[in-house]
Amino acid sequence: MARGTALRLRGEFREDTAKALAQRLIELGKGAEIFDDALVSRLGPAAGLACRLLVRNGVFVVIVSEHVEPDCECKCIALDPHDTPDFAAEKILDMLAHENLVSIESHDYSPDEEEEIRRRLADIGYIE
């Protein structure tokens, strides 16, 4: 099973960043859970253990609550206040990709799209 990991986000826009990051992880086929104050409150003392169990099962746990200590290794990330939440999420993904925890998709033209663009460029006159 692929590894998960626990990430603690710190900074002004951590909740928005956590949402953007979780969304991107899910798009990449990963499991993701956000541990915010509401969830941590519901889990009570078991929140730290829940983190560990999720990570062990390949889930990326994104912690934005200060009221939980995960019962596993956790990366602490200080967000740059100048970054948009989406861009901050992409930076974290880059870091995870560097550690081989995720593989970021690369978009390029399909053969049909390549042909459509070639035809369009010829139509405009750029190529012939």
Add this chain to the structure above:
Amino acid sequence: MGTERRRIGLKIFRMGNRSKRLLVIGLDCATPQFVFGPERFELPNLARLMSEGCWGPMQTCHPPITVPAWAVMMSSKDPGTLGVYGFRNRADYSYNGMTTANAAAIKEPRLWDILSQHGKKSVVLAVPQTYPVKPVNGWLVGGFLTPDTKTAYTYPKSLKTELEREVGEYIIDVKDFRTEDRHGLLKRIYALMENRFAQAEYLIRTRPWDFFMMVEMGVDRLHHAFWRFTDPSHPLFEPDNEFRAVIRDYYQAVDRRIGNLLQHVDEDTAILVVSDHGARAMHGGVCLNEWLMRQGYLVLQETLEGRKRIEDCSIDWSRTRAWGSGGYYGRIFFNVEGREPNGVVPAASYEAFRSKMIEEIEGMKGPDGSLLGNKVYRPQELYANVRGIAPDLFVYFGNLAWRSVGSVGFSDVFTFENDTGPDDADHDFHGIFILRDASARTGKVYPVVNILDIAPTLLDILGVPIPSDMQGRVLQ
């Protein structure tokens, strides 16, 4: 120019009074003769920016084409360093391995990448070579190499839904460009421009940006479709035609939309209006591969019945020494022994063969028997680096007065028709540059501005360190 010199230059030439924000309005192909020249159009908003700032013609890159010019401008790296020599580039030394140079082809950081690293937020709207979209600290809408609006053409993805809801469908480019229905085409060019400025006005109001850049492609499409109706030097110009004022009217419409956009920025915002190249009358086409065949450099295995794209021809590679591709400029590729699969030009005589080819093309005479004035360049003499697979030669027929026709099956080397439809203009080496910022540059009229100097100048305006490998320098 060495790194050390650039750093020293920065200290000396730092222009002071940095702006908080920067707005770049790109007008693809906007040409100096209509904005700066003695017969310039009445464009009050651009004129105001010129009087409050600095301006001049901008020397673009080789080749003077949208791709790679905008990427050159935004990276301050020449096309050879980018490894992008036009829209379509050889991916390998095979005979048919041409791929489109989209955003994935640009490996060097562009302005918004550098600004993202420094915590500045950018809006990047329809700048060429930004699809497939890459993350930016801000918001990005892919340029006209976006294949379809069904694709994820924005960053973040949610921006696409928002823009389509608030502004309407994204018009990527002018559809059905090759047509004799000029009225319909003109409507579609206007629709493209209105769509782009509507998106810009929405984003400029709703996003907290430090750097905002948009590119409007309609000017380029307009020139190609309507140049003959405006320019008396065009061979097909007819006085008193119904489209005589079309280009002027369009420039004035763009000027009004720029005026609207400027209402959303304050005096602390630096403003750059810039184009990637200019335009000039196209006098005809030179059938590059026809010429190569007649010179014995290109041999087909088939007898042609009508016109055909060179890519669709059966070529006798064992007897072919060179072939070409067309567009607004020509590119010639050599079939080199040990490099191409069936190469025949000995590597040892490569340079001699190249020199001979240059001499022959520069000596080409036009239909009237006078020299055509062709310019031919080796990539190595144009660029600081030659990365990727460059053509062996660049050719500007009539120094861009004639386009390069790649297809074969013509009865002559010269053609005055375009088998893909009407096209009146070719590109030219000078675009426009108008910068209003609170600096010592105010009031200057530059004889020429180099495209490589734009990115470092903009970084300087925003107070962001200039990467040492940028090839331009801050404008004085």
